[in-house]
Amino acid sequence: MAKPKYKSDRRSGEKRSHPKKVQRDRPPYSEQQRSDGDAQATKSKPPAAPIAERQIFEGARLAEKTGMVLENPASDDYALLDSGSGQKLERYGKITIVRPEGQAIWLPKLDKGHWQNADAIFTGDREEEGTGRWKFPKKDLGETWPLKFDDLSYWGRFTSFRHVGVFPEQAAHWFALQKAIQHANSPVRMLNLFGYTGIASLVGARAGAQVTHVDASKKAIGWAKENQEMAGLQDKPIRWICDDAVKFCAREVRREQSYDIILLDPPAYGRGPKGEVWQLFDHLPHMMDLVRQLQSQNPLMTVLTSYAIRASSFALHEISQEVFAGLDGEIHTGELILKHQDSSRVLSTSMFSRFVGRECVL
Ligand SMILES: C[S@@+](CC[C@H](N)C(=O)[O-])C[C@H]1O[C@@H](n2cnc3c(N)ncnc32)[C@H](O)[C@@H]1O
Structure with a gap:
């Protein structure tokens, strides 16, 4: 990989002058x-x-x-499906996830079945690292799963702090x-x-x-x-x-x-x-x-x-x-x-x- 040179302002071709x-x-x-x-x-x-x-x-x-x-509208890559009672239900690629959401002070719109059918739920009830704080009701999903943004592939990740990478x-x-x-x-x-x-x-x-x-x-x-x-x-x-x-x-x-x-x-x-x-x-x-x-x-x-x-x-x-x-x-x-x-x-x-x-x- 070519090492980038950063000494001068290469877009303008001029040496950059600092603002006054x-x-x-x-x-x-x-x-x-x-x-x-x-x-x-x-x-x-x-x-x-x-x-x-x-x-x-x-x-x-x-x-x-x-x-x-x-706004980031719903797509195949991501959708916010519902939120309420301090939680949100999201879809990342094909995986549905329930996580805490402090802003969601309203009641959920979708029925309980949708929430209960989630693939991963952040419980945060254990001192463990990484996936230890997640529950996978259907099957263990491991630590990562493939995701895309506008056809750019990357890994979704179950982290200890309820974030997903x-x-x-x-x-x-x-x-x-x-x-x-x-x-x-x-x-x-x-x-x-x-x-x-x-x-x-x-x-x-x-x-x-x-x-x-x-x-x-x-x-x-x-x-x-x-x-x-x-x-x-x-x-x-x-x-x-x-x-x-x-x-x-x-x-x-x-x-x-x-x-x-x-x-x-x-x-x-x-x-x-x-x-x-x-x-x-x-x-x-x-x-x-x-x-x-x-x-x-x-x-x-x-x-x-x-x-x-x-x-x-x-x-x-x-x-x-x-x-x-x-x-x-x-x-x-x-x-x-x-x-x-x-x-x-x-x-x-x-x-x-x-x-x-x-x-x-x-
Ligand atoms: C992703 S940003 C914030 C993300 C999101 N907005 C949030 O509130 O969690 C947090 C990132 O900043 C990094 N970070 C925290 N303190 C930093 C510091 N002093 N210098 C550089 N990065 C830092 C963390 O490692 C983390 O990856």
Whole structure:
């Protein structure tokens, strides 16, 4: 596999100039907590590592679309069949699964038979790893089963944390980045931060991008590589990097690297491989400053998703407006939803805010 070179902005053919930035005075941590009026933040401890000074990226506020709803409609690959009473019934390929869903505070629509007929049920009632926390009423399904997204093959996976190795609502972003790459008029470099099992990385690589995938978990990187093999994309230029996302980005900024597409789907709380603490509300602003500096001269899209729903999507919107100020493009903000296959109900799973460059075809 050819080792990608990342020194200059290869889409524009020019050396990238960093956006004009100005150091901004930041109140000491405790003062900042008091001024944001957030009860949970006031209770939380100061972060272990000092957070770098924020920066100001000068320029006009971008055109914007808010309240956007992006949907992944039911397909052969995935369908949300029903939800209610704190659970959801989904179909992944041919397999039906019952998992907890805290948002589903309503009653299920389908009768009990449909739910009882599921192939896998997350019970979470044992301390075991992996499939030990799942019940398979019909036959043991092992740890993995084959899945597809838009004809790209990968593995579904019964994990200890009720996840199944894929977040199907993210398909809305995968279709968008695939189209953006296919319509770009020069080679695209993509960075997937907090990349998990790598489906977005594989979609990007299949569409023709050079991909850098970063995740703190060795296990997740291993799963992503298995997915690469399953998809038959071993020859595509993907760098798999096990690192703390903040540290990695800071290093890339120092090396003057740049990317045309950047995805980040940070958890509310996480840890880097060396125990580095990630707290979304403490670290996201600095992370976004780094992301802004990593954008290429003519960036296509930068997508921030958050499942930490104690915030409003407008928090993501405003941090995007702040750091992408002055760029040639728009900010789109909204929610990712799943519509139930046989009813008009929708289930909101996460919110997002994305920068879309003027040249990006969506
Ligand atoms: C898939 S994302 C979030 C997924 C989903 N939105 C959720 O809420 O579970 C979580 C990924 O971030 C990774 N992660 C957590 N902390 C990290 C850090 N400091 N640096 C890089 N990756 C990290 C985890 O290993 C995991 O694969």
